[in-house]
Amino acid sequence: MGTIQTPPGTKDILPEEIGYWQYVETVATQILSRAMYYEIRPPIFEQTSLFERGIGEATDVVGKEMYTFRDRGDRSLTLRPEGTAGVVRAYLQNNLYAAGGVKRLWYFGPMFRYERPQAGRQRQFHQIGLELIGTGDPRADVEVIALATDILKTLGLQSLKLDINSVGDRNDRQNYREALVNYFLPYKEELDPDSQDRLEKNPLRILDSKAKRTKEINENAPSILEYLGDASKKHFDQVQQLLTDLGIEYNINPCLVRGLDYYTHTAFEIISDDLGAQATVCGGGRYDGLVEELGGNPTPAVGWAIGMERLIILLKKLQPSPQTSPDIYVVSRGEAAEAQGLLLAQKLRAEGLTVELDMSGSAFGKQFKRADRSGAIACLVLGEEEAVNQTVQLKWLQSKEQQTMTQSELFNQVGELKEQLNRHTK
Ligand code: ATP
Ligand code: MG
Helix, strand or coil, X not given: CCCCCCCCCCCCCCHHHHHHHHHHHHHHHHHHHHCCCEECCCCCEEEHHHHHHHCCCCCHHXXXXXXXXXCCCCCEEXXXXXXXXXXXXXXXXXXXXXXXXXXEEEXXXXXECCCCCECCECCEEXXXXXXXXXXXXXXXXXXXXXXXXXXXXXXXXXXXXXXXXECCXXXXXHHHHHHHHHHHHHHHHHCCHHHHHHHHHCHHHHHHCCCHHHHHHHHCCCCHHHHCCHHHXXXXXXXXXXXXXXCCCCEECCCCCCCCCCCEEEEEEEECCCCCCCCEEEEEEEXXXXXXXXXXXXXXXXXXXXXXXXXXXXXXXXCCCCCCCCCEEEEECCHHHHHHHHHHHHHHHHCCCCEEECCCCCCHHHHHHHHHHHCCCEEEEECHHHHHHXXXXXXXXXXXXXXXXXXXXHHHCHHHHHHHHHHHHC
């Protein structure tokens, strides 16, 4: 019988790459908490209706990508395909608006979409995302964009591009929608099947198509920017001005759309040239109608999500996986020595040192080889003699210098030992 494999489109995140994940989480946590964003952890499955309302039935995500199932109580539940709907539900359910003002929230975790697995596209993937709920001020759009670019820059990703657009308000979009349908109708037969389908349901999404002929047709489509009313124009101008003030470069891409009624004004994406077809690392925008759509009072909001897998593909090109190596590697042989080695390791860990204990019981020579490979700075050696005398040998792995001391001396001088270890890392 063969071993059981992961389902298609899912992956183990192995220890050899976990360093990247932890690095991204550390950087993001730091940057987001400095801006007073609080982490929120909604459940991974929700009632299916939340996503039907919160993302919209005319989208690919809801139409064909959801993991929906009935539980044993015959409820229709769905593994979350994205984070925003759950965060807004939590905001309403827990009265997070009660204190007034704006709410700044961020999240991290797995998302689930039934898509064709390929590089940068999985069925279980991870997003880090944030939502700024409670203000329609253009500064909010720019704050969230700036935070995304800060995170990506701090991680060392320099050559990313920011595309922005405005999808206007409900009125603007209604007028634009009509103009788009009129434009596309004569080309109906030439559009790809998905786009033909969208012509009635969600024509704005045709602009997003990756099909070759559709892309050509899109080139001469009317631009949403010509359909923006005064208020929308003003908002978009302010966003651009503030981005410029912050020194954030952007490109206006009128094809960048979010096709649902509750998306408004700013839409943006951060794109890399190094990711092939799956080029978007971060996608976001304003969704002033969503809170109301989910049963709350009209409340403007803006947010984004970064795809972790795509981000890590880019990080891998830049640097080797951050790995931890121990400060000290403990080598021991013989029953009494092995017991003392375990105790020493625990005590040193309690002092704040990183300690790896060799448990192989193999010959000293083999244990020393492993100590070298571990990247440790020093090695503690306990044999029969040391066990009897309650001593230990401290061996510096680079210089090969070694000294014998009693185990209590080792602990009395642990401060000094730490200093020595520090000197050796430099
Ligand atoms: P795409 O056009 O690539 O399908 P999307 O518009 O569906 O993206 P969003 O819903 O805006 O993506 O999600 C934000 C980000 O999450 C994307 O920019 C991407 O980095 C990541 N993402 C989305 N779907 C997947 C997936 N199936 N696998 C890996 N990452 C994904
Ligand atoms: Mg998608």
